[in-house]
Amino acid sequence: MKSSRIPRATIQRLASYVQILETLSQEGEKVISSEGLARACGVNPSQIRKDLAYFGEFGVRGVGYYVQDLLTAIKQSLGIDRVWNVAMVGVGNLGRALLRHKILRKRGFMLVGAFDCDPFKIGEEVAGLEVYSSKRLQEMAGELNVEIGIITTPPKRAQRAANYLVEAGVKGIVNFAPVRIDVPENIAVEYVDFIHHLFSVAFNISLNLSKGLI
Amino acid sequence: MKSSRIPRATIQRLASYVQILETLSQEGEKVISSEGLARACGVNPSQIRKDLAYFGEFGVRGVGYYVQDLLTAIKQSLGIDRVWNVAMVGVGNLGRALLRHKILRKRGFMLVGAFDCDPFKIGEEVAGLEVYSSKRLQEMAGELNVEIGIITTPPKRAQRAANYLVEAGVKGIVNFAPVRIDVPENIAVEYVDFIHHLFSVAFNISLNLSKGLI
């Protein structure tokens, strides 16, 4: 097939294939079938084959997919076969948790700058990074070659943080504050909101209760 | 319309309507149209009307939706018109960030227990909660009347944490560890994975680059 518009859901699933393939790879598995992969991430095998078909032909008929090759192929397709420089705006509870977490680095997202507006936080060191004043974002982002911004400020400050980041020339933003932000069209934005998941669980429990399943 | 099977995507959107309605309510807005709400959360107005139609008729033709009434109606529909007792397993970086964050409480998710297996952490106090040994989960969960569990352990420990939670009688789980967990059918599970969003942004930036938009 190749190209055409790629469903957002496909991208999400590809990301989970990566997670699973990384694990398989660590466990020394050499080959995996679409059925095996499907079981591991709870989707339909055809779905997987179709998702992959958007990007190319990575499997071997009668055999399956070579774990390493597929991993490489998907990463390339997603554009994560390289290191992305990331800056974080808002070094509070959540910001710190993210900075300290090694998974970002392991997946190729290098935190190169941390910014906050709180004078008590500026100058502090978190996970080996000095916290800078957000006023210096624009000046430093160029220097640090920042491409992606992560917003972990309170919701009311998210738009301002986004403005700083856009001025600083980032090309994409992941926003953890539960508000929509306004940015130019050609900036890629993703919203993360945990609360949604709690709502979902609460809803499903209520549903199960009303169906008498519990 | 009312009832029939409700799309997962609808639930997600309802959650974001709640966020926006809370803000509107705080700002003193009394009425909002499907179009206004649609603009605020970046979807189609019909979509909103259809989403709401699954649960009932909450609007007034020619007028719109009364913010407070709609908020109440959606919360009731989602089953978040009450307080849910939540326990957290794994009090590391992320667990702490969640415990300290007030939004959970504000949205009706009351953290009533925090559990960890690290002897250095047991007995510590985080956000007014004592950290207990995860061995005591089952014993205490009944006492605390825990209904939802949040897993914030390392991936390798997530299944064990899930087992504890299920034995302890929780009815739903939000899993922040990037692995699937195996639980009985009637337990509602939601997965949270930030990395997906970073992947998405990276992909979209790559796409924009290749389309010459940047």
Place this chain on the structure above:
DNA sequence: TATAGATTGTTAAAAATTTCACGTAACACA
């Protein structure tokens, strides 16, 4: 080299979701 068995890539069908379009109801105001 032929054959059996396995699993992909792809097309077609089915299902789900989103958008459109319009009848209908509520309000404001003359």
Place this chain on the structure above:
DNA sequence: TGTGTTACGTGAAATTTTTAACAATCTATA
């Protein structure tokens, strides 16, 4: 009370996404 305007609720159309089915093709083995 009548009329114009607005915006909901909903059935039908359009679109998107998922699933099923199968021909193509690879490996192994005799």
